[in-house]
Amino acid sequence: MQTNRRNLLKIAAAGAIGSALPFGFAGNAFAANKRIAMVVKNLGNTYFDACAEGAKQAAAELGGIDIIYTASTKPTAEEQIAVLDALVAQKVDGLIISANDPSALIPVCKKAAERGIKVISFDSAVAQEGRIMHLNPSSTALIGAKQVQMIAKTLGGKGEVAILSAASTMTNQNSWIEAMKEEWKKPEYKDMPLVTTVYGDDQDDKSYREMQGLVKSFPNLKGVISPTTIGIRSGAKAIVDGGLAGKIFITGLGLPSEMKDYVLKGACDTFAIWNPIEYGYAATMVLGSILNGADAGPGKTVKMGKKGEAMVADNGEAAMGEPFVFDKSNVEKFAKIF
Amino acid sequence: MSVTTPNRYDVADRAPFRIADLLLRWETILVLLLATVIAFNTYISPYFLDIYNLSDATFNFSEKAIVALAMALLIVSRDIDLSVAAIIAVASLAMGEASVAGASTPMLILIGLAVGAACGAFNGALVTGFGLPSIVVTIGTMSLFRGLAQVVLEDQAITKYPPSFAAIGQGYLAKGVPIPISFTTFLILAAIFAYVLHRTLIGRRIFAQGNNPVAARFSGIPVDRIRFWLFVLTGTMAGLAAVFLTARIGSTRPNIALGFELEAVTMVVLGGVSITGGSGTIPGVVLAVFVLGLTTFGLSLVNVPGIVINVLNGSLLIAAISLPIIARRLLGKRA
Numbered sequence: 001m002q003t004n005r006r007n008l009l010k011i012a013a014a015g016a017i018g019s020a021l022p023f024g025f026a027g028n029a030f031a032a033n034k035r036i037a038m039v040v041k042n043l044g045n046t047y048f049d050a051c052a053e054g055a056k057q058a059a060a061e062l063g064g065i066d067i068i069y070t071a072s073t074k075p076t077a078e079e080q081i082a083v084l085d086a087l088v089a090q091k092v093d094g095l096i097i098s099a100n101d102p103s104a105l106i107p108v109c110k111k112a113a114e115r116g117i118k119v120i121s122f123d124s125a126v127a128q129e130g131r132i133m134h135l136n137p138s139s140t141a142l143i144g145a146k147q148v149q150m151i152a153k154t155l156g157g158k159g160e161v162a163i164l165s166a167a168s169t170m171t172n173q174n175s176w177i178e179a180m181k182e183e184w185k186k187p188e189y190k191d192m193p194l195v196t197t198v199y200g201d202d203q204d205d206k207s208y209r210e211m212q213g214l215v216k217s218f219p220n221l222k223g224v225i226s227p228t229t230i231g232i233r234s235g236a237k238a239i240v241d242g243g244l245a246g247k248i249f250i251t252g253l254g255l256p257s258e259m260k261d262y263v264l265k266g267a268c269d270t271f272a273i274w275n276p277i278e279y280g281y282a283a284t285m286v287l288g289s290i291l292n293g294a295d296a297g298p299g300k301t302v303k304m305g306k307k308g309e310a311m312v313a314d315n316g317e318a319a320m321g322e323p324f325v326f327d328k329s330n331v332e333k334f335a336k337i338f
Numbered sequence: 339m340s341v342t343t344p345n346r347y348d349v350a351d352r353a354p355f356r357i358a359d360l361l362l363r364w365e366t367i368l369v370l371l372l373a374t375v376i377a378f379n380t381y382i383s384p385y386f387l388d389i390y391n392l393s394d395a396t397f398n399f400s401e402k403a404i405v406a407l408a409m410a411l412l413i414v415s416r417d418i419d420l421s422v423a424a425i426i427a428v429a430s431l432a433m434g435e436a437s438v439a440g441a442s443t444p445m446l447i448l449i450g451l452a453v454g455a456a457c458g459a460f461n462g463a464l465v466t467g468f469g470l471p472s473i474v475v476t477i478g479t480m481s482l483f484r485g486l487a488q489v490v491l492e493d494q495a496i497t498k499y500p501p502s503f504a505a506i507g508q509g510y511l512a513k514g515v516p517i518p519i520s521f522t523t524f525l526i527l528a529a530i531f532a533y534v535l536h537r538t539l540i541g542r543r544i545f546a547q548g549n550n551p552v553a554a555r556f557s558g559i560p561v562d563r564i565r566f567w568l569f570v571l572t573g574t575m576a577g578l579a580a581v582f583l584t585a586r587i588g589s590t591r592p593n594i595a596l597g598f599e600l601e602a603v604t605m606v607v608l609g610g611v612s613i614t615g616g617s618g619t620i621p622g623v624v625l626a627v628f629v630l631g632l633t634t635f636g637l638s639l640v641n642v643p644g645i646v647i648n649v650l651n652g653s654l655l656i657a658a659i660s661l662p663i664i665a666r667r668l669l670g671k672r673a
Contacts, residue, residue, distance in 0.1 A: 043643055073644035076596050077587050082398040086638030089391035090383070103497040104587035107508050111394075168493035169591050 034093040036287055037068040038280065039083055041098050041124065042075040042202075046255055047229045047276050048098070050338040051123070054280030055096070061305060062288045068092065075167070075202070077101035084108045088115060094287045097131070098123035102171055106130040118290050122283040124172045125317065133296040134317045135283045135310070137274040140172075143227075143253075144179020146272050146323050148189065150251045151223040154269040158191045159222025162214050164235050164250075166202040166228040176227045195221065200231045207234035211250075215242060226252035232271060236262035256326050256334035263331045272323040277338055282307045282320045364610030364662065368625035375629055379636030386636055393516040397508075397586060399631035400520040401426075401579040402598055403624075406605035407524075407531045408575035410623045412568050413606050414535070415548045416615030417465065417472040419569060422576040423598035424483035425457040429580035431487045434496030434590035443503040450581040451574055457483060458573015462566035472569075480599070488592040496590040507585025520582040524627075527575075532620035540564070548615035604651065605630055608658045629654070 038055050040048040052069035059065040068087070072079030080100045087095065088111055095117055099105050102125055109119045109130035118132060125134040137143075151161055163180070165173045177197065184194055195218050200207025207230055214221060215238075226232035232254040239248050245266040254271040262268045282304035286296065289303050296302050298314045310318040326334060379386040386392075405422050412419055432453040433446045441449065457479070464475045511517045535541040547554035547561045555561045579598075584590055609626035611618025630651060637647050 037641075043645055068641050070641050070643060073648055074597055076593050077589060077591065078398070078583060078595065079644070081587065082634070083638060083644065085394050085398060086635060086641075089385050089388065089394060089635075090639055090641075091385065101495065101587070101589050101591060103495070104589040104591075107504075107586075107588070167593070168488070169495065169593060170493075174493050 033064050033066045034291055035066045035068060035090075036094040036096060036284060036291075037070060037087045037092045038096045038284075039080065039087065039098070040069075040071045041080075041100050043071045043073065045202075045229070046258065046338070048123075050255070050276035051280030051283075053338075054277035054282075055284040057277070058281045058284035058288065058305060062285070065284075065288060067284070072100075075100050077104035081105065081108050084112070088112045088117060091115065092117060094118040094291055095120070096283050096287055097121045097126055099126045099171070100124070101169075102127040102130075118287060120283065120287050120290065120296070122279065124170070128316050131316070132290060133286070133302070133312050135279075135286055135302075136317055136319045137279050138321060138323050139319045140175045141179050141182070143272075143323055144176045144181075145183040146325070147176070147225045147227060147252055148180050148183040150270045150272060150325065151225055151249065152189060152192055154249045154251060155192060155223050157188060160195045160218055160220050161192055161223040161225060162195050162218065162221060163197040164207060164210055164214065164224050164226040164228075164231045164252075165197060165199050166231060168199045170202075170228075173227050180225065180227075192223075200226075200228075200234060202228055202230045204230060204234045207231045208238045211235040211238035212242065215244065215248065221248055224248065224250045224252075226250060226254075229253060229255050229258065229273070232268070233258045233262070236267040239267040240265050253323075254326075255338060256331050257336075257338060259326070260331050260335040263326070263328055270325055270327045272325045274320065274323050275338070278307055279320060281305065282310075286310075286318075362665075365619060365622050365625060368608075368610070368622060368629060372625055372629050372632070375632050375636065379632060379639070383636065383639040385639055390516050391639075392635075393510075393518060393521070395631065395635040396521040397518055398635070399627060400518065400524045401583045401586075401595075402601050403524045403605065403627040403631070404520075404527060404582070405572070405575050405579045405598065406602040406609075406623055406627060407527055407620065408568075408572040409602045410606045410609065410611050410618060410620060411531065411535060411544060412472075412572050413603075413611050413613060414615055414618050415544045415565060415568055416551060417565055417568065418603070419458075419461060419476045419572045420473065420599045420603075421457070421461060421476040421479040421483055422572060422579075422602060423595045424480045424487075425454055425573055425576035426580040426583060426595040426598060427487040427592065428457055428483045429453040429577045430584040430590040430594050431490055431496075433580065433584055434499075435490075437499050437503070438496060443500055443506070446499075446503055447506070447581050450584070451577040454577015454580060455570050455574040458570040458576070459566075461573065462569030465569065466562040466566045484592070487590075487594075491590070491592045497588060499585070499588050503585050504588050505585075507582050507587070520586070523578070523582070528620060528624045532624075535620055544568070545616060548617070550616075601630075604655050608655055610658070613659070626658075 038052055055067045059067045070083060072083045077100045099121055105126050106129055109126055112119050121131045121134045198210045200210045224235055226235050232250055232252040235250045239245055250268050251271050253273050259268055259271055285305040286302045290296050296312055298312050298316055300312050301309050302318055303309055312318045429450045433450045436449050437446055461476055461479055464470055465472045509519050511522055543559045547559055551561050605626050606623055607613055609623030634647050
């Protein structure tokens, strides 16, 4: 009898522990961090690395959030869809996407939404039906105008100017170029014609060759605008290598760490960019508040932590702020940051 | 030794069955590899063995796999087609233009297949008509076809496709059956290709000319005609892949399917098809499709960067090519 009772107790105790264990684990699983995946166009791009850094800062500030930073190896829609499929399969909590194709990502983003995953886009937008909102670093008009203003200031408003862009398919580069052309219509740029637009496909070697080609095809070329971090660094290198520093100036969107040498050597007078660390930070802050139940629909205001607030427009887009200009005076300081 | 020497006038239909041969077969190694991949993926991610996730994963490799089937026949016959990804771009472009002009879904599918076949015929005509090496011809047409798409599309994308067309690329076999249409098509095609290559006269001829085109020619095999039609077949399969891919992503861009040709060749070579022609099996290619597809999916589930996955797939490929050669050398020395 007694041994039996003891055995029963043992079994009961074991059973209690046994049944408590999975509950304990389940409790942990519930308490585990929320996972936000930042999916960018392609890996190996310092700009996106800086965005991811900002995302991690925001995650640390918010607490309880893990950042997964990933991308496809090729900047095509189908490769990015494969990456997104894997993240949806893992049941992450939120997605921050820089799209390689705005409409091709709609089905996978809708699938994510159906499974309760919150989707926003930054840098390069997903079409409106595929995401809750899109955060622009600045407004397209401001970015385009800024670049034309910078080269006009450098050249004194005189001389032929060309554009060295990324791939001809890149949504954001194309919309910035549209905005540049809009700014270019103003009378103060009448002595500064836009001669051509070439595409370096966001590859260093191709951008370098396109820059050399520009110099050969347009002997009177004075300035180049490159609205891509890879284009501007390769273009600036081609200017320095060709001994053209001081004769041809490049401007556009670049990273201080990559442009520092070229600014100091005189190939580039000024260039601009928003701070990608702040950009990744702001996007993560927005998604963090959406995960906590905030509404980010058109007409609503979203919170971006220390970057303040932004109003979501009717097209579901919001702007973080104005682009920031770098020159000889501040490039060395920022080169240490990003 | 009392090994019966076969009569020199007896020609066996196939080599005598031996256990060692079965174990040393490339397909056996691939089955083990696949089992390892599945076990490893299940171990590293709790989301891997989920029927919905796995079926979603097939979307991402079915199109390449369809191309790989035709590519396998082409490589067995000593040719190669590196323009398949560019053919996909042209076929997708043609479907896009037709869709904008208001073509119906069956019409779009027909156009995709027809343009693919036409591109394949162009390759085949250049290779057989002018006696040019296929690798050179298709490197040329790779730039030609993709360039065509880039010239027409510039920086634009065509995104206007009818919903019934999108359903082909994104849809499942039936409601509640999580098997994608594209994956089903791949499996059916694989069965047909396997039958044709391993059980029909055409299949024997493809092997014969892959082993020795001159001897095949003197044996009365219409070598060039078969080569031509294999190019047409490969083009048509690229057209079919274009139908599925375009329908799935609902968008035609100049860079669509970029790099697919090398992934298809990787599937074929990892599948045990000799890159110099003359040997290989369709079941091997199908296994390789699963090994590569599931490796990529499994590693993506634990967020291994795509670059690292590429390195791994590259290593798999090099191992696939070199291991049999090394093994043969070692075994050869011992014998």
